Amino acid sequence: MTYFGAIETGGTRCSCAIGDDAGNIIKKEVFPTIKPEMTMPQIFKFFIHEHAKTKLDAIGIACFGPLDLHKESPTYGSITTTPKPSWSHFNIVQAIKTAVSVPIGFDTDVNGAALGEQRWGAAAGIDTFIYITVGTGIGVGGIIYNHLMHGLIHLEMGHISIPRYRGDNFESVCPFHENCLEGLASGPAIEKRWNVKAATDLPDDHEAWDLEAYYLGTAIANWSLTISPKKVILGGGLLNKKSLMDKVRKECQKSLNGYLKHKIILGNIDEYIVFPKRMGESGLLGALALAERAREV
């Protein structure tokens, strides 16, 4: 059996785990995301200890962005201009490498999650698909012809402009964009719009979910037109509200209005827009898949 380390860094928590090449998470610890000087020593300690016990072949990091992912860049491996000032320009790959000298895989949390779902989850055997997470932010990762999507930077599809629902004058929570998906439909947007502490407090039949489905369904329609994914994996904390999924599927069909004439979209949309297979675990599983890929390079 081959063992890997996995790190999922989030805005509030960093999860560290040991997993195997069958996608099993064997051991997991969670540390609060404070400053690198406080959080990193805990991460180092975890991996140094585990590596001494069980040799790790590689470590994967699925990280909140924006990130420098260009291998030839002198700052490859760093978090670039995050709103979390103490993490800005912090080189997480270098830091981990100094503590444990193994190959390191590194990508965005959503690209990692996409890779993990392809390796061990809902996108097994599918070469072109997207993975969406709807939580504190909205992020999208994708694989095209079996390649993780990277370009000039990395995808920031959560910030696409989206047509507002008629009469919706809510002030976007995104500091950059008045009409972006994240600004109108992320967890914090729902909470501010409906004046609740947590989106969890809104009952199933609240109109909030119809509006949310309109925004997510319209965005997925746009991505269906531009990327032509064979599957759309839709996860993140908001999708714990399970009834949201069917509403999103219907809104996606409504927005496409019969234009994309494929049977999976017209007739079997529940096989087109799907939950992650490892809901709640996608990020860590993604880090595991990034580790496995780093070993193979």
Ligand code: ADP
């Ligand atoms: P992060 O983006 O920080 O990883 P999550 O993906 O865990 O966050 O999503 C957090 C969001 O999901 C919060 O806005 C929370 O209110 C919402 N959420 C979590 N569980 C539920 C639920 N059962 N119903 C509706 N919203 C939920």
Ligand code: ZN
């Ligand atoms: Zn935005």
